[in-house]
Amino acid sequence: MKLVITAQGPNPEDPVDPRFGRAAYHILFDDKAGTFTTLENQGKDAAQGAGVQAAQTIAASGAEILLTGHCGPKAFQALNAAGVSIFSGVEGRVLDAVQAWRDGRLEELNSPDGTPRH
Amino acid sequence: MRIAVASGKGGTGKTTVAVNLAVTVARSGRQVHLCDCDVEEPNAAIYLDPQLGPAVPVSTPIPVVDNDLCNHCGQCAAICEFNAIACLPRQTLVFPDLCHSCSGCWLVCPEQAITQADRVLGEVSVGSAGSIGFTQGVLRIGETVVPPLIHTVKATVRGAPWVILDAPPGTTCPAVEALRGADFALLVTEPTPFGLHDLDLAVKLARGLDIPCGIVENRAIPGRDIVDRYCAEMDLPVLARIPFTRDLAAVGSEGGLLVDADADVAAAFTQLLDELVGLEARA
Structure with a gap:
């Protein structure tokens, strides 16, 4: 199982970025191997559709789960179509977020909870 | 002569200048067409009360994936x-x-695997107000893609040698689309720090598009010279002034024409037209 966590910095010790499309980094966690891989968010400064672009990156990474702060309607639709489960309202360090997911303390998002930001 | 009436700030009097200028041009015996390019809030029709043909939907192609x-x-x-x-x-x-x-x-x-479908952005109506040709576009509520609709509004003009484009405020894509192709930009401002700040943005936009520009100072107050000082510094002509009076404000708020209500303002618009005719002759 692979997870992507939105992060304000490139390391697992960095705080979770509450934004999805415009997060500074997307950190890929391989639950089986226990390894973290940092993905630069190429679309974080996109004029529009940052969430749509990020959703494609997440889907291409093979992740099935996203841990983030908020997720807007277009990103939600794209992630849903890619079969990615979204857990929002995540706070603390990336490491803590992964632990919270392992402990079953996070709630899956069933509808978008953010508005698009320009 | 295609004249775009623009400003950075909203509410400076673009539409007031556009409609009063259109009437002044028409009364001089010239053929003129006014395009209300402020498709998010088109209100030149309030002043000119045109007879309009049917509203024609304007759409833009979008992809459909099989x-x-x-x-x-x-x-x-x-x-x-x-x-x-x-x-x-x-x-x-x-x-x-x-x-x-x-x-x-x-x-x-x-x-x-990709074909095209039409997405409606808004609608366009063409008509006339007396001898003035008139087009307005109305953006669909909630729509964010504006330039193709403004483009269509401008494309309805047929043959009128004088075209007045009432532009939307701001300096983003809709304002750029309205100004594009204009021979001259009339930038309307008011003598306030806010008006002047946004005028500077509009001047930079016009100059970035290589469109010569001149200023109309609306709500001018004797002794308040911040617009003059800015224009001297930027080498911009002040082509007309509309004074800040309660009577003129009342005329405007009732949908009336300033050139009908006030002989001095009518003279200022006639002089503005003379300046524009002179510019056209020199171009």
Whole structure:
């Protein structure tokens, strides 16, 4: 199982970025191997559709789960179509977020909870 | 002569200047067409009360993906500058409100899996107010893609040697689309720090588009010279002034024409027209 966590910095010790499309980094966690891989968010400064672009990156990474702060309607639709489960309202360090997911303390998002930001 | 009436700030009097100038041009015996390019809040019609033909929908092409033909190669998403297409492992999604109709996706698709559909942006009506030709565009509520509608509004002009384009405020894509192709930009401002700040943005926009410009100072107050000082510094002509009076404000708020209500203002508009005729002769 692979997870992507939105992060304000490139390391697992960095705080979770509450934004999805415009997060500074997307950190890929391989639950089986226990390894973290940092993905630069190429679309974080996109004029529009940052969430749509990020959703494609997440889907291409093979992740099935996203841990983030908020997720807007277009990103939600794209992630849903890619079969990615979204857990929002995540706070603390990336490491803590992964632990919270392992402990079953996070709630899956069933509808978008953010508005698009320009 | 295509004259765009623009400003950075909203509410400076663009429409007031556009309609009073159109009437002044028409009364001088010249053929004139006014385009209300402020499609988000078109209100030149309030002053000119034109007879309009039917409202014709204006649409823009957007992609439709046939997911049975799509092999998810991702070329459509890669070429899209606006992230309007998401190529996902099992599905390719289109987000129509992000699409700018560049055609890139359906041209690049190797599987011919993308066809076009029309998305309605708003509507355009053409008509006349007396001898003044008139076009207005009305944006669909909630729509964010504005330039193609403004483009269509401008494309309705047939043969009138004088065209007045009432531009939207601001300096973003809709204002750029309204100004594009104009021979001259009349920038309307008011003697306030806010008005002046946004005038400076509008001057930079006009100069960036290589359109010569001049200033109309609205709500002018004797002794308040911040517009003059700015124009001297920027080498810009002040071509007309409309004084700040309660009577003129009342005329405007009742949908009346300033050139009908006040002989001094009528003279100022006639002089403005003379200046514009002179500019055209020198061009």
